Amino acid sequence: MRFRRMIASGAVVVGVAAVTTVLMPNGVALAHGSMTFPASRTYACYEDGRAGSGGGDLNPTNPACVAAVAAGGKQPLWDWFGNLISQAAGKHREIIGDGKLCGPTTKFDAYNLGRSDWPTTSLRAGSTITIKYNAWAPHPGTWEQYVTKDGYNPNQPLRWSDLEAAPFNTVVNPPLGNGEYSWNATLPNKSGRHVIYSIWQRSDSPEAFYSCSDVVFNGGGGNPGDTTAPSAPGTPTATAAANSVALSWPAATDDVGVTGYQVYREAGATDVLVASTTSPSASVTGLTGATAYSFYVVAKDAAGNTSPPSSAVSVTTLPGSSPGTCAVTYTTPSVWSGGFTANVVVKNTGTSPVSPWSLVWDVPSGQTISSAWSADVAVSGGTATAKGVSWNTSIPAGGSISFGFNGAASGTPASPGAFTLNGASCGSV
Amino acid sequence: MTLVIAALVSGSAACSAVDPDTGSAAGVGTWVHARTGECAPVRTASVEEFAEFVGPLRAELYAPFVAEWGTCSVAPYEKLGLVVFQAGRMKDFQESWKAALASGQVTDNPDFAFGDGFALSATTGLERLGLRYLHCTPVDATALSPEPAEADGCVYTAMVPGHHHH
Numbered sequence: 001m002r003f004r005r006m007i008a009s010g011a012v013v014v015g016v017a018a019v020t021t022v023l024m025p026n027g028v029a030l031a032h033g034s035m036t037f038p039a040s041r042t043y044a045c046y047e048d049g050r051a052g053s054g055g056g057d058l059n060p061t062n063p064a065c066v067a068a069v070a071a072g073g074k075q076p077l078w079d080w081f082g083n084l085i086s087q088a089a090g091k092h093r094e095i096i097g098d099g100k101l102c103g104p105t106t107k108f109d110a111y112n113l114g115r116s117d118w119p120t121t122s123l124r125a126g127s128t129i130t131i132k133y134n135a136w137a138p139h140p141g142t143w144e145q146y147v148t149k150d151g152y153n154p155n156q157p158l159r160w161s162d163l164e165a166a167p168f169n170t171v172v173n174p175p176l177g178n179g180e181y182s183w184n185a186t187l188p189n190k191s192g193r194h195v196i197y198s199i200w201q202r203s204d205s206p207e208a209f210y211s212c213s214d215v216v217f218n219g220g221g222g223n224p225g226d227t228t229a230p231s232a233p234g235t236p237t238a239t240a241a242a243n244s245v246a247l248s249w250p251a252a253t254d255d256v257g258v259t260g261y262q263v264y265r266e267a268g269a270t271d272v273l274v275a276s277t278t279s280p281s282a283s284v285t286g287l288t289g290a291t292a293y294s295f296y297v298v299a300k301d302a303a304g305n306t307s308p309p310s311s312a313v314s315v316t317t318l319p320g321s322s323p324g325t326c327a328v329t330y331t332t333p334s335v336w337s338g339g340f341t342a343n344v345v346v347k348n349t350g351t352s353p354v355s356p357w358s359l360v361w362d363v364p365s366g367q368t369i370s371s372a373w374s375a376d377v378a379v380s381g382g383t384a385t386a387k388g389v390s391w392n393t394s395i396p397a398g399g400s401i402s403f404g405f406n407g408a409a410s411g412t413p414a415s416p417g418a419f420t421l422n423g424a425s426c427g428s429v
Numbered sequence: 430m431t432l433v434i435a436a437l438v439s440g441s442a443a444c445s446a447v448d449p450d451t452g453s454a455a456g457v458g459t460w461v462h463a464r465t466g467e468c469a470p471v472r473t474a475s476v477e478e479f480a481e482f483v484g485p486l487r488a489e490l491y492a493p494f495v496a497e498w499g500t501c502s503v504a505p506y507e508k509l510g511l512v513v514f515q516a517g518r519m520k521d522f523q524e525s526w527k528a529a530l531a532s533g534q535v536t537d538n539p540d541f542a543f544g545d546g547f548a549l550s551a552t553t554g555l556e557r558l559g560l561r562y563l564h565c566t567p568v569d570a571t572a573l574s575p576e577p578a579e580a581d582g583c584v585y586t587a588m589v590p591g592h593h594h595h
Binding site: 069070071072073075081084086105106136343345401402403 | 472473474475478480481482483484485486487488504505506507508510535536537540550551552553554562569588
């Protein structure tokens with residue numbers, strides 16, 4: 001647990017990008033071509049989706065992000081750093097049509113939607129900020145940052161003519177550190193809602209990356225040159241219910257001001273962002289009864305600086321939970337002499353996520369279970385228990401997960417008689 | 430309806446295979462794992478999840494030709510799609526994509542990285558796998574050294590090199 005929290009602590013160094021950058025168990029930061037401060041649409045919606053899912057999936061709650069997922073699927077969010085044209089070669093205005101600037105390919109087309117409710121970053125007009133651009137794969141090149149003209153209408157897809165004629169900021173081969181490029185830029189004198197449009201043209205290939213960052217100038221106190229992170233929030237106190245935990249914590253402090261908190265649940269190899277809040281309290285839902293959890297909190301400020309993590313609080317949810325209904329599909333697509341392969345699909349038919357999940361069944365007489373995939377399966381006393389692995393620890397409401405295993409059996413393998421998901425009996429499909 | 434009906438080998442066994450069969454999502458995962466050390470385990474998924482992943486438009490274009498698919502994690506992709514096309518349907522898929530281009534349903538090429546009868550859902554950062562772009566629009570034959578694809582008017586080209594992990 002300490003190791004994972006130290007990963008979060010590293011976010012102090014790299015600012016807002018790092019606290020939300022996906023970290024794999026091997027410590028490789030997963031990203032590579034989008035602005036993280038001010039947050040691009042894809043990055044902002046990715047973070048919104050992570051917070052909305054409780055981990056393991058992307059379920060945005062911001063209406064524009066929801067609409068984008070409905071139109072273009074979740075893959076553009078999983079690949080939020082891949083909004084690119086491989087053969088751009090600097091011909092951006094020739095190959096990208098009006099209305100397609102924010103998502104110039106079919107894959108990212110949904111991020112062209114003209115809407116006034118995309119997630120925004122508040123900035124102070126005329127101030128100097130540190131722009132941050134994720135750089136999983138570093139390349140030499142030139143970044144140009146444009147801003148929209150006065151009178152820009154966010155309800156219309158962005159056109160070239162919406163942009164000021166010249167970029168307000170251009171940088172060549174900016175400094176790279178901690179997995180991101182960062183450089184200072186003086187913001188233009190604007191007010192209200194605008195888009196910062198960034199083009200990263202690699203100089204070692206024709207490939208170019210594009211991002212639209214929705215911003216509000218003079219809207220929230222962006223501080224010129226603020227590089228001071230907030231202090232660590234105090235240790236949270238937790239009040240447990242059957243399927244939720246209410247958390248509150250002593251507020252963090254900051255030289256300019258704390259603008260929000262992110263609550264993480266310690267889980268497996270990668271901690272899970274479970275809530276984002278502007279106040280020092282949060283309610284984490286979708287939990288399993290009689291289960292131990294640990295949570296910690298990170299504070300952030302308007303400039304994107306993030307605090308060290310708070311100390312973690314451990315809490316056990318109350319028993320007697322109603323984990324939700326479920327349905328299990330059990331099939332044996334392959335059977336051979338002495339063995340079989342089983343596939344199990346677990347559908348959460350309830351109205352709240354089941355996270356983490358644990359599926360239990362009695363192994364039919366004469367059977368054994370050997371290797372499993374997409375779940376950890378343990379057998380004890382004739383009872384099998386399957387639990388999610390790092391990437392599928394949560395079953396969203398209405399969603400499904402699947403896993404499989406190989407087993408040994410004499411004759412035709414019998415199917416298990418019943419399954420329970422977190423203690424609740426499941427129906428069969 | 431579920432696309433995934435094939436028997437799967439176990440993750441540990443798949444990872445050690447020398448000559449994996451890329452005719453299944455698990456086999457593609459093994460193929461990727463052998464080249465990256467990642468992509469294990471593979472999570473097979475339903476056609477509904479495929480549609481949720483790529484969105485309704487691309488699902489309409491891809492799904493009719495997909496035999497099965499799954500996902501795994503390969504840096505930088507937290508969720509990388511492993512897509513197996515139905516045997517002998519690549520030409521049909523390409524003809525369908527050409528029709529979508531002609532009708533204006535799409536304006537660009539398939540965004541997957543293509544192997545022999547399979548594809549990965551992403552390209553950038555995975556150049557080291559030696560997969561190919563699929564173009565059904567005109568390409569610069571001098572610069573890209575295209576090779577004919579299954580359908581007339583479509584070609585495969587090598588990917589832009591040069592992405593490296595930190």
